[in-house]
Amino acid sequence: MNRDPLSESKKQSKPILLFNDECAVCRHIGHWVQRSAQSQSGDPSIIVQPIGDDPETLRSLNPALDIWDAYATIHVLMPDGSMRLGGEAVAVVLRNLSNTKWFAWCFDASLFGFRPFQVVLNAAYAILSDVRPLFGCESCGKPKVLRPLQWMTQWAKTLIGRKHHPLPTPHFSSLSTGTRRSRGVASRLLPQSRRIL
Amino acid sequence: MTNQTLVHPGQMSARSASNGAIKTITADTFTKLVLDAEGPSAVEFMSYGCAHCRAIEPVLEQVAKMVGAREKIFRVNIAVEEELASTYQIQGTPTFVMFLNQNEVGRVEGPSPTVESVLAAVTQPFES
Numbered sequence: 379m380n381r382d383p384l385s386e387s388k389k390q391s392k393p394i395l396l397f398n399d400e401c402a403v404c405r406h407i408g409h410w411v412q413r414s415a416q417s418q419s420g421d422p423s424i425i426v427q428p429i430g431d432d433p434e435t436l437r438s439l440n441p442a443l444d445i446w447d448a449y450a451t452i453h454v455l456m457p458d459g460s461m462r463l464g465g466e467a468v469a470v471v472l473r474n475l476s477n478t479k480w481f482a483w484c485f486d487a488s489l490f491g492f493r494p495f496q497v498v499l500n501a502a503y504a505i506l507s508d509v510r511p512l513f514g515c516e517s518c519g520k521p522k523v524l525r526p527l528q529w530m531t532q533w534a535k536t537l538i539g540r541k542h543h544p545l546p547t548p549h550f551s552s553l554s555t556g557t558r559r560s561r562g563v564a565s566r567l568l569p570q571s572r573r574i575l
Numbered sequence: 576m577t578n579q580t581l582v583h584p585g586q587m588s589a590r591s592a593s594n595g596a597i598k599t600i601t602a603d604t605f606t607k608l609v610l611d612a613e614g615p616s617a618v619e620f621m622s623y624g625c626a627h628c629r630a631i632e633p634v635l636e637q638v639a640k641m642v643g644a645r646e647k648i649f650r651v652n653i654a655v656e657e658e659l660a661s662t663y664q665i666q667g668t669p670t671f672v673m674f675l676n677q678n679e680v681g682r683v684e685g686p687s688p689t690v691e692s693v694l695a696a697v698t699q700p701f702e703s
Contacts, residue, residue, distance in 0.1 A: 400624035400654070431623060431654050442582050445623050446632060459583075466580040500580070549627045550685025552667040553653075553660075 391457035392425050394439065395471055396448050399428035403510045404452075414475045424454075424474040452503070464507075465500030596639040600649045602659050609649060609674050616647045616674045617697040622654045625668040630688040638693045648697060673700040 397408035412426040429436070433445040440455050447453070454467040462470045472482040484495040597619070600608050609616045619635060621628040639648045653660035653668060663672055666684070671693075673681040681700025686692045 398624055400622070429623070431652055433623075446629050449624050450629060461582040463580045463582065547685035547687075549630070549687055550667050550669070551622075551625045551627055553665070 392423070393457065393470055393474060394425045394427055394455040395467070396427055396429050396436075396453045396455070398449055399430075401510060403506075411471055411475065414477055417476065423476070424471060451507070465496060465503040468499055468503050469496060596636050597648050597650050600651060602656050605651070605656075605659060608647075610677045612647065614646065614675075615680075615701045616649060618649045618651055618672050618674065620651050620653050620660055620663065620665045620668060620670045620672065622652060622668050624654070627685060627688070628669045631669055631686070631693065634688050634690055634693050637690055638697060641690075641694065642698065646697065646701070671696050673697065675701060 395408070395411060397411075398404040399408070408426050408428070411424065412422070415422040415424045415426065417423060429445065429448045431445075436443045436445050436448060440459065440461060443453065443455070443461065451463050452467045454462040454470045456462060456470070469482065469485040472478040472485070485493065485499060487493060487495055598608075600618075609618060619628075619631075623629075635648065642648065651659055653665055663679075669685060671681075671683045671686065672679055683696035686696040
């Protein structure tokens with residue numbers, strides 16, 4: 379029988395890390411956390427869960443959790459019902475992993491109410507979050523600062539003979555070729571009466 | 576990206592606190608609510624992981640309230656409804672497809688996330 383990791387986490391009062399499964403960078407990090415969180419007894423110290431596509435499922439975990447927000451920023455749902463976002467969420471994850479908790483104390487270190495290491499971690503998360511498209515995020519869109527780089531890459535591809543298909547608008551995320559191919563197969567299975575184009 | 580780093584129990588985010596004016600539809604309800612419906616409908620093919628859809632969402636909610644009863648606006652999540660996306664040959668997100676009397680009468684891909692742009696996208700096909 380499959381065990382639902384979310385209901386398990388409710389019972390065991392573990393933090394839940396939500397990650398964007400459509401983003402290659404987030405997926406890679408999420409899987410690393412999942413592997414690292416496994417203890418020798420097989421009981422994970424933190425639950426790692428893709429965000430998914432159902433807003434109601436997320437709200438059932440925490441009524442304040444909005445699916446758009448969840449995709450915008452990393453979220454960790456705490457057992458006490460609060461949520462940690464961004465760099466604070468990363469710090470929670472690092473505190474809960476056996477191979478990183480030895481240095482995670484530094485994020486709590488405070489100097490006159492100022493937590494210098496946490497500030498650095500927040501900045502590091504913000505930068506990584508913004509440059510995810512450079513590392514293969516299929517869903518994050520392209521920040522304005524990266525567009526010149528994207529245009530230069532496309533121009534370079536035309537120089538070496540690869541065909542360039544410009545996007546019709548900067549506010550549009552093209553579906554990947556693989557996705558479109560699988561959808562093409564699905565469309566052939568649909569009854570003709572459904573096709574009105 | 577949000578600047579808030581801690582959300583306390585019971586505290587609602589700005590998005591979840593607002594009532595959504597746009598209904599999410601599935602392949603099961605698409606025919607009844609869009610094709611067989613009387614009057615104009617606009618369908619946004621989107622994905623929750625798409626940054627452009629995220630940017631356009633609050634604008635679309637605003638536009639949905641502006642058009643009110645004159646036009647229905649729906650949302651289709653292409654990550655779940657792959658067959659619908661294939662049927663309507665969706666190449667990316669967000670794509671707006673406008674329907675009237677069971678026919679597609681217009682299509683706009685990736686409008687600028689402003690009220691003027693989105694309002695024009697979802698209303699102009701019905702004005703001609």
